[in-house]
Amino acid sequence: MTAIRLGIVGLGAVAQAVHLPLLSKRPDLYSIAAICDLSPEVLAAVGDRFGVPAARRFAALEDLLDVGGLDAVMVLNRGSHSAQVLAAFSRDLPVLCEKPLAYTTNEVDTLIEAEPDLGHPAILLGYMKQYDPAVLAAAEALADVDDIRMIEASVLHPTGAAQLALARVVGPSAPLPPSVAASGDAEDQALWAAAVGDADEATWRAYRGALVSSLAHDLSIMRSFGAPPATVEWADIWRQTSRHAEIDPGRDRRSFGDHPPSINAVGSLASGGRWSLSWHYLPDFPAYRETIRVVHGRGTVELVFPSPYLLHAPTELTITSRDGSAERRVVRRSPIEAFETQLEAFHAMVRSGVPPRSDLAAGRADILDCQRILATFAGRTGLPVGGEVGKLV
Numbered sequence: 001m002t003a004i005r006l007g008i009v010g011l012g013a014v015a016q017a018v019h020l021p022l023l024s025k026r027p028d029l030y031s032i033a034a035i036c037d038l039s040p041e042v043l044a045a046v047g048d049r050f051g052v053p054a055a056r057r058f059a060a061l062e063d064l065l066d067v068g069g070l071d072a073v074m075v076l077n078r079g080s081h082s083a084q085v086l087a088a089f090s091r092d093l094p095v096l097c098e099k100p101l102a103y104t105t106n107e108v109d110t111l112i113e114a115e116p117d118l119g120h121p122a123i124l125l126g127y128m129k130q131y132d133p134a135v136l137a138a139a140e141a142l143a144d145v146d147d148i149r150m151i152e153a154s155v156l157h158p159t160g161a162a163q164l165a166l167a168r169v170v171g172p173s174a175p176l177p178p179s180v181a182a183s184g185d186a187e188d189q190a191l192w193a194a195a196v197g198d199a200d201e202a203t204w205r206a207y208r209g210a211l212v213s214s215l216a217h218d219l220s221i222m223r224s225f226g227a228p229p230a231t232v233e234w235a236d237i238w239r240q241t242s243r244h245a246e247i248d249p250g251r252d253r254r255s256f257g258d259h260p261p262s263i264n265a266v267g268s269l270a271s272g273g274r275w276s277l278s279w280h281y282l283p284d285f286p287a288y289r290e291t292i293r294v295v296h297g298r299g300t301v302e303l304v305f306p307s308p309y310l311l312h313a314p315t316e317l318t319i320t321s322r323d324g325s326a327e328r329r330v331v332r333r334s335p336i337e338a339f340e341t342q343l344e345a346f347h348a349m350v351r352s353g354v355p356p357r358s359d360l361a362a363g364r365a366d367i368l369d370c371q372r373i374l375a376t377f378a379g380r381t382g383l384p385v386g387g388e389v390g391k392l393v
Contacts, residue, residue, distance in 0.1 A: 004350055005033035007070045007093075009061055009084050010077025011046045012037075013160070014098060017167035017309045019076060020050055022340050029347045036064040037077075038180055039172040046170065065091050072096065072350055079184070080191055082107035085123065092116045096346045098126040100212045101363040103191045104388050105371070108364040115360060124346045124356035125363050127220040129305065131345055132338035134315035138301050139224050141319050142294060148227050150295040151275040153218040158285040160252050163307045196374070197386015203374070205257030206237050207389070210279050211370040213255065215263070218277055219366045220358055221292055221303075227269050229369050235265040235377040247283040256281055265373040277373075298322065312337045 006023065008015060023030045034056040037043045047057045058064040061084055065073075073088040074096045075081045082102040088095045089111070102108050115122045129135055142148070175181065192204045222228050239259045249260055260281035267275055288307035293300060299321035306313040314333035321328050348354040358366075375392035378385040385393060 002351070003027060003029055003031050004071045004347055005069055006030050007034040007036065007064050007073045008032060009036045009064065009073060009075045011035060011039075011042050012076065012078060012171075013164050013167070013169050013309075015076045016046060016169045017164055018311065018339050019074065019343075020046065021311070022337070022343060024050055026340070026343060029343060033070055034058065034064050034067055036061055038176055041172050041174075042170055061087055065093070072346070074098075079187065080107060082111055083187075085111055086114055089114045089116050089122065092118060094118060094120070094350050095123045096126060096342075097123055099216055099363075100208070100367075101125055101360075102367060103195045103208055103212055105364055105367055106194065106388065107191075108360055108367065112360050112364075120353035121349050121355055121359060123360060124342070124349055125220075125358040125360075126342065127217060127358050128308070128338040128342045129217050129315075130220055130224050130357040131341040132305075132315050133334040133336045133341070134303055134317040134332060135221055135224055135338075137332055138294070138303055138317055138319075139226075141301050142225050142296070145294075145296045145298075146271065147297045148225075148269060148271055148273040148294055149297065150273055151222055151225070151227060151269070151292065152295075153215075153221070153275075153277045153292045154290070155214060155218070155279045156285055156289045157214065157279065157281050158288055159247060159249060159283050160255075161250055162247070163288055163309050167309055193387060195371075195387045196389050197384075199383070199385040199387075199389075202239075202257045202259065202261070203237075203383065203385065205255065206261045206263065207370065207374050209255035209257070210261060210263055210281070211373060212367060215277055215279050216366045216370060218290075218292065219369050220362070222275065223362060223365070224357065225294065227271065227273070227275070228365065229267050229275055229372075230270040232265060232267040232369070232372040232376045234267075235263070235373045235380070237261050237263050237374075237377050242284075245284060249281070249283050252281070252283075263373075265376065308339075311339070 035052050036058045043057050072094045075084045076098050080102050081097050085095050085097055196204055239261050263279040265277050290305040292303045302318045304316045312335045317332040319330045349356055371389045374389050379393045
């Protein structure tokens with residue numbers, strides 16, 4: 001099983017904190033064959049850190065794809081990834097794509113039409129939690145359950161800076177050139193209009209930052225349990241302040257807006273049960289915490305996730321069941337890293353044709369569910385919203 005020569009697109013936080021360190025310790029599976037980033041400063045620093053030759057460092061994706069000597073591409077840049085995936089597809093290169101795949105279903109439909117026939121699947125979506133040993137064990141525990149009563153997911157999200165402090169992420173010391181920044185802004189504006197029309201920026205940021213880029217993970221786990229949302233019956237988005245606030249959101253405003261939100265949505269499952277998703281941006285909260293709890297007729301299955309940037313920090317799985325007249329609780333914690341297991345899965349997809357846990361159709365379903373949540377909120381409150389979401393109101 002030969003190592004995959006991988007081109008890396010985007011060298012920001014998730015690349016530096018997670019993917020590149022893991023790739024560098026798995027030479028049996030991968031070699032970092034080329035890298036690409038808009039910032040020359042970041043490109044140089046990361047290239048030096050991971051031993052990428054200067055001739056294999058690029059500012060433009062097309063140049064990376066033209067250099068040759070690649071077996072696959074990993075897409076990690078900020079924003080929608082549909083254009084980068086489409087470019088890789090045009091060169092018959094398979095892709096490991098971090099979320100968000102896209103912000104609109106139309107983007108994904110274009111990718112589905114363009115997906116090349118490589119003799120194996122062409123894309124693995126980076127929902128690493130689907131490869132977490134705790135999630136796999138939870139899915140196995142729920143395999144015979146036919147009466148899920150409730151799935152409750154809650155995300156408590158402190159600042160990105162607080163989560164990434166330990167990773168020593170290198171960023172550009174100066175703004176990008178005006179032409180580069182203008183191009184990114186134009187892309188953001190076009191996708192804003194396509195997804196939510198003339199909705200205000202706070203609505204757009206809540207959709208792209210909190211829903212499509214974060215809560216989509218929880219939707220993917222619900223799919224892993226065979227229980228995706230059947231309906232969205234109620235949704236709310238709100239913002240609160242506290243006189244005790246100390247920490248400023250800082251750069252998180254780029255993702256979540258000037259006043260990052262709280263979100264709650266509820267609906268039904270195909271089995272007749274219910275689901276509830278909550279997401280709260282809490283700049284003064286001490287540590288990232290994500291909890292998913294499944295209630296069924298014979299017990300519960302609960303997952304508690306640490307910050308994704310804490311490599312090898314175990315997700316805790318607790319399975320509660322009846323033991324005669326007593327309660328039995330089984331707690332499972334594994335240091336096996338979900339991101340690394342995902343890398344193993346991508347290698348197996350490319351070299352052996354093993355299907356990914358999430359493909360383009362699955363990513364489209366998650367985007368559509370995020371759109372349904374925002375459309376339900378807009379319909380309930382009269383919030384002006386257009387684009388694809390507006391058609392669902």
